[in-house]
Amino acid sequence: MHTEYPLLTTDAWITYIHSLQDRICAALEQTDGKARFTEDKWERDGGGGGKTRVIAHGDVLEKGGVNTSVVYGKVSEAMRSQLKINGEKWFACGLSLVLHPLNPFVPTVHANWRYFELYDAQHKVIDRWFGGGADLTPYYLFEEDAKHFHTTLRNAIAPFGESLYPLYKKQCDEYFSNKHRGNEMRGIGGVFYDYLRPADEADADRLFAFQRANGDSFLAAYIPIAEKRKQTEWNEKNKYWQEIRRGRYTEFNLIHDKGTLFGLKTNGRTESILMSLPPTVRFDYNYQPEKGSEEEKLLAACLHPEEWA
């Protein structure tokens, strides 16, 4: 399994990412039932471009984006100082998605899978790595949903080593954390990994298969939850709480998320990067959920990461 085809090339990775984008968008449109993705193709000054696909005002998806980009160029000063990168040229290709459902009982989800290559002046590869993950941000905690999401990711990763899911789950809990709010997580996590560097060509193919296993597991991890909850009746109070929690999501993305900040500070495409922000958000002073409420139960799960799988 670990060395199955396709072998890792940048072309094979690009083909995979674009195919995954198509599959995910098609499945999400089917779950939504009303809205359709629209595509903005963009080009990057300095090399490459992307396909930003957004959906809005759906029956299920209030706002979402499933974006791919294939970008490359010369290593800039910002990359040298902020990414600690020392080569001459670079290549990056990945898919990023964020879905903000209308219904507060359907969780928000984020996922990203990326591959990076670094070259010397002779275009020889001097470094390369994979990164990615998927994480769930519910507004109400259904333990069966949390278990389903985490178990699906764990099972997808298991063939590559039983120790990986616990490690990447822990990294996810630590990464998606609002440090300025006592390490309150933005949701209930998933998996997060970065700088997975192949030791050799066989290892590169194995890591490529690992990325595909992760990317391919996304629909199985998320769609059943969205389908199960999308018809749940909700009221103004549920919406209010969703918008308060979306405030925390906004805080994380704009204050702490390295990808967002690096993109914005290096002249990335702002609208594609900030596609991740929720459609409607509330910031109340010192908002506290009622004691013993379902809202407080969700907050407790964000403050104290649990083992779901």
Added chain:
Amino acid sequence: MHTEYPLLTTDAWITYIHSLQDRICAALEQTDGKARFTEDKWERDGGGGGKTRVIAHGDVLEKGGVNTSVVYGKVSEAMRSQLKINGEKWFACGLSLVLHPLNPFVPTVHANWRYFELYDAQHKVIDRWFGGGADLTPYYLFEEDAKHFHTTLRNAIAPFGESLYPLYKKQCDEYFSNKHRGNEMRGIGGVFYDYLRPADEADADRLFAFQRANGDSFLAAYIPIAEKRKQTEWNEKNKYWQEIRRGRYTEFNLIHDKGTLFGLKTNGRTESILMSLPPTVRFDYNYQPEKGSEEEKLLAACLHPEEWA
């Protein structure tokens, strides 16, 4: 005028700031007509504390805060690296306010006046400075309001030097700018200054008087605008646009504002710092106002700073 009493002492500055907080809150309650400020007193681990006064769900003010703090302590590693500070102990006292009106025709306003002292191990003052300013964020552009706000600030500052308003106005335009959106300003500016260091004691008293002139001008700069616009009828489309612009306000505060980020990353009181965020916010993908609309006219003023006074 420049050397009038009171002379600068930390006590005199604290007394002034608390008195200004009382005056501003009283005037805002009168303009609102319904809501009242509530006060949260807090203490800071390591020294000092503050009085956070918030107002919400008013007839005029949907959300607002007028906060003071008097804080001091030992110089931390974060202060050394991020503020480039080299002393042993420090003192800071200031007032920060942000007002988010309900009516999209009433502008949001922000102001801050602060004083900082730095000491050596023997508690001798080795550095001290004032900083502050006020800036206006309208959702619809009324030129007479922009002129009134800027002219009031300019007139308050004029006795201290005719060259100061143009300089501090330019600094304000540059500071409150969303660099990730082509230097789009969050509003139409005002004045912004920092590191005003007294050359001697007479200069310290003069700068204290300069700060009072700024602080004392706030109500005259803002209240007449709020009074003039608070009865203007508005519709859902106006609210939508206000919430889109509040999204830009959120982006600026969380991505670029040095005070916000420094506070959050050095264990400041999160709820007092993030009081500045708007009550309800919208993030649409690639939102563009209609050509020739009032919304586009406001956006143009944010993209191309004008001379208002």
